[in-house]
Amino acid sequence: MTLLAQPRWPGAVGRSLGSVALVLVLWHLMALSVAGSYMLAGPVAVGQYLAENHVLIGRALWVTVQNAGWGFLAGNLAAIVLALIVALVPQSRMLVSAVALVVFCLPLVATGPVLRVLYGPGPGPQITLAALSVYFTTFIPLLVGLRAAPGNWFDMIRLYGRGTWSAFVHVRIMAAMPYLMAGLQVAAPAAFLGAMVGEFTGAERGLGVLTLRAMRGLDVEATWAIALVAASVSMLAYGAIGLLADRISPARPEILLATGTTPPRGPLALRALRGLTLVLATGAVLVGLWWLAMEVFALSRFFAKRPDDIWRYLVTAANAEAHRATLWAASQATLVQVVPGYLAGLGFGAGLALLLALAPVLAGAVLPLAIALRSVPIVATAPLIVLALGRGPVGTITIVAVMTFFPALVACIHGLRQAPGQALDLMRLYATNPLARLWHAQLPAMLPAFFAAARLSVPAAILAVTVAEWLATGRGLGALMAMTASTSDYNLLWSAILVVACGSALGYGLVGLVERAVLARVAPEQLRR
């Protein structure tokens, strides 16, 4: 500990303790006001539950932490390998990203049961799901980080007659370090979430198992206690990685958020053709991987459906039309909940960030809280929201909105801080009113961060809605997948997985198109490199 850092400690600790105390008091008051309604367990009741069941909870927590940890390692390793492939073979960027995206969009709710059948009762599915839920959020920032270095650094490498490899070792890897750390930080709670969803699918031990049991038994204290434990552990992991990041890479290069490297050039027809080629190539690679995975492990055709099974089921079979109708109805039910929730979450997140930009003092107080809440695994809070808002559409939409709200808020606050200081000074010099400052300088600075959050929120929103449908409402694709998994209707299950993955990837792509169009106007420098 250096002398310089010391004086900050008492203040920071005091403030943290203060906010914790404030949250506890508010929580207690809320619990008092709704006492007896089976919605909210107060801090006293939760504390009591934890004290009485600390052995049980402790054991379950240890199991979940282990699963999440292995998944965290495997997923991030995969992300690093993918990013290195793209960095060394830049031509592969679009294809690798697209394939990675679709795999990331596989609905955990459905892949969980399938993996359960494949792996049996062990920790395999939990670890795989944890890995699946982290690799993309590390891959994307790492991809950006590997190209986020000033051109002069590369000129220097070339000047000494060195090539791609030296640039890689001496510049790119180190320049990407802060981005990797940011990715790892977000990955910590995501891994926890993935492990818990894996445990929902019929594990024998773990916090997910306890959550499911508590929800079925309407055990409000237990539900809240487990959510609290899951949230605290996630926040701790998030904070610990943040501290580590400050240690490892104190020097932060400029922040880039957009993933696009080369802006699309040439006539529209050519661009459309290139897009179509990419979609077809991605589809071909995915179908190939899918088929290969099934054949290499010689998985039974009964539950491990091949691409041609699904083609038959959805297109050539006698009652294919009925199958498609079932899927379409479920998709519609899901869409009407996920779209409003997604937009509301983004809108409120960005809106609150803008409001806070007008009152910077408040922003300083809200940001730590928002970062803390962002690290809470949504699955842990979903049961609470269901308890509070019921099993109707309001509850589901709220879960989706909460899932997208915090990432949007945090990203937008960070984005607003990127507004160039000299531009703001110039406006102050002319006594421009705060709204005009917001519009002309701060909003354009916020948009790249906003869109980065919006893109990654698409799969997150789909995850949230399918989990909510599965656990609570009994409608839509989430419920369909849960039901078909338990009735062994694997053709329909795989079809639903296909629909959800393609739908998410499509949504991600659409947001990306909007992002390009908007950033090309307000922040072309983000798209340049």
Add this chain to the structure above:
Amino acid sequence: MAETMNAPGPEIVCENLAKRFGHGPTLVEAVAPLSLRFAAGRMTALVGPSGCGKSTLLRMVAGLDSPSDGTILLGGATPEALQREGAMAMAFQDASLLPWRSVRGNIALARKLARLPADPQAVARMIDRVGLAGFEDARPAELSGGMRQRVAIARCLVTNPRVLLLDEPFGAVDELTRARLNAELPPLWQATGTTCLMVTHSVPEAVALADRVVVLSSRPAQVAGDIAIPAEARSDKAARLALVEQVSAALAQGWDEAGSAERLAAQ
């Protein structure tokens, strides 16, 4: 102090050198066909209006940009061949230090990249000679702009380059610091026989440091003046001022204001 010396710097010969960017309506002719020779072991300064293509010329000599037409030979070898020998060094306008490496680490990296054996003593000596003893472990973020440029120069010199390229290395520091750096750093390479090419905005700097000043015109760059700076002028203030006048006049002549305004409007 017995430094291992490389072979002396080569003569740099540019024949019909031209550089164009873009194509069709967006074509920009940065450097018009240009033939220039820079004497071995001497220091030549390139001055010219902003955006005239002098940095592009320097980057082509460095082998970082390839010419659209013409050839560059350094002692008969291509820039790429000199790069592979580790015989080239370049300082940029911003020091371009790697922020995660210390002063020592940044300087040592150049030897590593140039495939020279690690030599902690040579690195320490170089840090001492640029006046940064005591800052070996500092990170670039902890240094002032002038100190960062000293590190950048040390990084250039620690490999004993045969060709030293300076792209406005002191352009981003204040006038007082610039004067100090101009007084302290050039002697480090002046006696080594290195061929040195420097791009600068400052006419007094060019006259004070170089053996010869080549004045380039507005884009596309062409030679608007070629003025030798006799060694006596270094100690003769009146002669130096006359030379500054002469270079400035050539600069003004080559500065096609109407053309520049037109280009600005087109941008």
